[in-house]
């Protein structure tokens with residue numbers, strides 16, 4: 341049997357580039373039982389597509405995603421398209437017997453996410469969701485320390501994902517169309533930190549106690565040629581017309597954890613001064629952890645057991661083989677970046693398809709549905725101004 345793992349990638353924008361880089365790099369840095377082959381890339385604009393395929397080394401390209409996901413030569417379908425087509429594309433790929441990796445959030449609606457999980461439950465294919473921050477070594481190390489009992493009973497989890505590209509000058513990208521995106525900063529950014537807190541604490545969110553959503557900028561410039569466009573609309577020409585944003589610019593909510601602790605989550609695309617501040621703090625009876633993606637190669641740890649010398653300790657998580665994923669990369673303390681979390685995840689996806697275990701737990705569609713349920717309950721809590729319980733199924 342061949343050791344080739346032929347991949348078809350759907351999407352050629354930001355995530356298309358991040359995933360292409362991951363598939364291109366992974367076999368150079370990790371020893372793999374299967375060899376990833378960048379077989380087919382799918383996009384909408386034929387001209388851009390040929391240039392993208394050439395730049396990244398995709399063997400074939402097509403604008404027909406259905407042809408790609410049913411191609412007998414393809415083993416893994418990787419979905420990096422807007423949220424409203426995740427379900428249709430993933431279900432078609434699963435029905436064709438493929439493994440499927442899908443960008444977060446799982447879908448634009450809870451119903452679509454549930455349909456994806458249903459299709460996965462009766463499919464031969466394995467499923468994966470690109471909650472890439474689990475594989476930032478500092479976050480993976482936080483997960484490992486909690487598993488080792490470093491925090492004990494968890495009292496507080498506090499997470500925020502704060503960006504500021506969504507200001508008044510940003511045009512009406514697909515991310516501001518509720519029918520396409522499902523929600524704004526909430527599904528885009530709270531998805532990441534809900535997953536991160538579930539991953540690091542090992543606990544589930546059992547209720548939303550209160551939530552608030554806000555759309556600060558309701559009218560945005562319509563792009564030439566309709567929606568689409570990269571984040572912040574860089575280089576996107578506008579039509580001179582205005583259109584209505586139908587998603588949140590920010591959502592904050594309070595929640596309860598299954599271990600008895602309480603949690604707060606905040607996502608914003610208008611947090612002026614922050615550009616990709618993805619951060620959490622977790623406080624337990626035996627210790628505390630603190631992470632900020634803007635210092636992504638460090639993890640802060642506090643151990644009251646240190647007595648008079650107790651203080652926040654900053655761990656360089658790119659030093660030493662004990663830190664997850666680090667051995668695959670550079671000598672001690674040479675640093676890693678955003679793109680390495682995707683390469684680390686590509687390595688774990690390939691390992692799992694080959695039958696091995698991932699370095700840290702991998703979210704499949706069923707796991708990502710738990711996060712989607714939390715996101716959906718938070719919006720319900722905001723709109724009803726009432727607490728919403730969550731079935732921890």
Ligand code: SOE
Pocket residue numbers: 354503528529571616
């Ligand atoms: C935009 O908010 C975005 O590209 C997210 O969609 C990604 O998931 C995040 O990693 C970076 O910011």
